[in-house]
Amino acid sequence: MRFETIAIHAGQRPDPAFGAISPPIYQTSTFVFEGVGKTRGYDYSRTANPTRKILEDTIARLEGGKAGFAFATGMAAEATVMHLLKAGDHVISGDDVYGGTFRLFQNVMRDFGVEFTFLRLDDRRKVEEAVRPNTRMLWLETPSNPLLNIVDLEMVADVARKHKLLTVIDNTFATPYFLRPVEFGIDLVVHSTTKYLNGHCDVVGGAVVTTTDELSQRVQFLLNAMGTCASPFDCWLVLRGIETLPIRMKQHEQNATAVARYLAGHPRIKKVFYPGLESHPGHAIARKQMKGFGGIVSFEAGGGLEEANSFLSKLKLFSLAESLGGASSLAEHAATMSHASMPREFKEKTGITDGLIRLSVGLENVDDLIEDLDQALTSM
Ligand SMILES: *Cc1c(COP(=O)(O)O)cnc(C)c1O
Numbered sequence: 159m160r161f162e163t164i165a166i167h168a169g170q171r172p173d174p175a176f177g178a179i180s181p182p183i184y185q186t187s188t189f190v191f192e193g194v195g196k197t198r199g200y201d202y203s204r205t206a207n208p209t210r211k212i213l214e215d216t217i218a219r220l221e222g223g224k225a226g227f228a229f230a231t232g233m234a235a236e237a238t239v240m241h242l243l244k245a246g247d248h249v250i251s252g253d254d255v256y257g258g259t260f261r262l263f264q265n266v267m268r269d270f271g272v273e274f275t276f277l278r279l280d281d282r283r284k285v286e287e288a289v290r291p292n293t294r295m296l297w298l299e300t301p302s303n304p305l306l307n308i309v310d311l312e313m314v315a316d317v318a319r320k321h322k323l324l325t326v327i328d329n330t331f332a333t334p335y336f337l338r339p340v341e342f343g344i345d346l347v348v349h350s351t352t353k354y355l356n357g358h359c360d361v362v363g364g365a366v367v368t369t370t371d372e373l374s375q376r377v378q379f380l381l382n383a384m385g386t387c388a389s390p391f392d393c394w395l396v397l398r399g400i401e402t403l404p405i406r407m408k409q410h411e412q413n414a415t416a417v418a419r420y421l422a423g424h425p426r427i428k429k430v431f432y433p434g435l436e437s438h439p440g441h442a443i444a445r446k447q448m449k450g451f452g453g454i455v456s457f458e459a460g461g462g463l464e465e466a467n468s469f470l471s472k473l474k475l476f477s478l479a480e481s482l483g484g485a486s487s488l489a490e491h492a493a494t495m496s497h498a499s500m501p502r503e504f505k506e507k508t509g510i511t512d513g514l515i516r517l518s519v520g521l522e523n524v525d526d527l528i529e530d531l532d533q534a535l536t537s538m
Contacts, residue, residue: 161220161335162404168219169212169397183394184208205382209390213397214365217355220334220400221347223367225374227381228393232330232350233258234386235364237266239326239348241380242373245271247294252279252309254302254508256328256350257497263297265499276504279309282317289321299328300337301444304456304492304516305509306431308440311447315343330354330483335407336450345369346377353483354453356399357406361392406485406521410453413527414519418455420528426535428513431456454482455517456492462512465538466491469515472534475526482518487527492516 159167172179184207189200200206210228218226229235236259243249251263253276263274275288279298296318300309311327318325326346327339333354339347349355351363368374381387388396411434418432430437433444434451444451459469470478476489480496490496492514493505500510519527 164216164219165403166401168216170208170215171212181209181212181394181397183390185390203390204385204387207387207390207393209397210388210393213388213393213400216397216400217349217351217365218367220403221329221367222334222338222340223347223369224371225368225378227366227368227377228351228388228396229364229366229381229386230388230392231362232348232352232364233262235348235350235366236262236328238377238380238384238386239346239366240267240272241384242324242376243267243272243294246273246292248273248275248290248292249295249297250275250277250285250288250293250323251297252299252302252307253277253504254305254307254510255297255299256303256330257492257499259297259299259328260497260504261499278307279314280307282313285314285317286321289317289323293321293323295324295326297326297328299331301331301433301440301452301454303331304431304454304496304514306331306433306438306440306454306456308433308438308444310443311339311342311344318345319343331452331454332448333403333407333452335404336411336452337448340367340369342447346373351396352481354407354410355403355483356396357403357483357485358395358399359481359484359486361395361399363388363392363396407450407453409521410519411450413521413524414453414455415451416524417517417519417527417531420531421455421457424535426459428458428460453519455519457515457517458511458513459515459535459538460513463491463494466513466515469534469538472537473530474533475522475530476517482516484518485521487520487522488518490516490518
């Protein structure tokens with residue numbers, strides 16, 4: 159089956175009990191045993207749930223991995239993956255990861271004795287130099303949040319193989335429609351399904367896709383032991399969203415490309431970050447490893463917080479909100495919103511300036527979106 163077909167037909171569908179075309183929401187905590195030690199495959203919904211299982215199988219198939227696991231949020235998925243480590247282990251992480259990821263690493267995992275090096279993963283030598291005897295994991299985002307930096311997955315996977323590191327990619331921005339990290343040798347894929355996979359801004363959720371039986375068993379063990387799993391209803395919503403993932407992503411990208419080109423040609427705009435632009439430093443690698451460039455565009459209009467605020471307050475169609483990946487277009491001020499938990503000096507070093515605005519380009523008519531940006535830029 160091809161991607162679009164998997165998105166609709168993966169998992170056990172139609173429902174084997176009554177033929178429902180929409181997967182039933184198994185809203186139950188527990189399952190009746192047929193006898194001591196004898197179940198029909200399920201015993202308790204924290205451990206496993208049939209609705210969740212359909213979502214997990216679907217995401218695993220879309221990513222081309224071994225198994226999938228659905229979590230309450232993207233952060234629950236990430237926290238669970240971090241528990242593959244133990245005190246004394248060292249992690250190399252991209253420096254421009256999602257603000258909540260940075261906070262989990264810096265302000266939670268560090269207290270448990272896990273060490274971190276944050277690094278721009280754009281140079282093989284730099285990455286290899288950061289490897290220590292206790293380095294266990296390499297964590298990355300590509301395109302990254304909010305700067306849309308591109309990491310060369312072949313390079314990273316090669317370094318990881320050489321030094322026996324577990325590679326984890328947060329594939330929330332690209333989605334498997336545009337990027338399938340497993341094909342490059344990445345070990346674990348994590349998602350905030352809150353974003354594009356669900357796609358309608360009406361659920362928070364997360365996912366992990368594994369590539370070996372050993373990792374699958376360990377992630378399933380941790381999910382059950384930590385209780386970080388997703389609810390059946392949330393799984394059902396994400397499943398419904400995934401059915402239209404391919405056509406949504408195509409349109410997000412088409413709209414984002416038009417918005418990026420418009421912004422790049424506007425005299426007020428200092429810098430546009432979109433991997434689909436030929437001027438983007440990661441464009442060639444993105445073209446090589448991705449099927450498309452996604453729906454997020456960031457830019458600097460020149461000036462700082464005040465100018466950014468003025469621009470954002472003038473927008474009519476783009477809503478000022480965190481999150482991304484929904485049908486409705488959103489704009490946000492990364493430094494004070496999605497990346498508020500990153501210390502100021504770190505933001506400056508990374509390039510998350512006070513003038514940086516991130517757009518989640520939605521599925522509205524792109525001419526309306528550009529008109530909205532245009533009037534806000536003119537009147538700011
Ligand atoms: C939103 C987001 C997360 C966190 O996911 P939640 O569902 O909000 O917990 C992680 N990574 C990226 C890239 C995100 O955009």
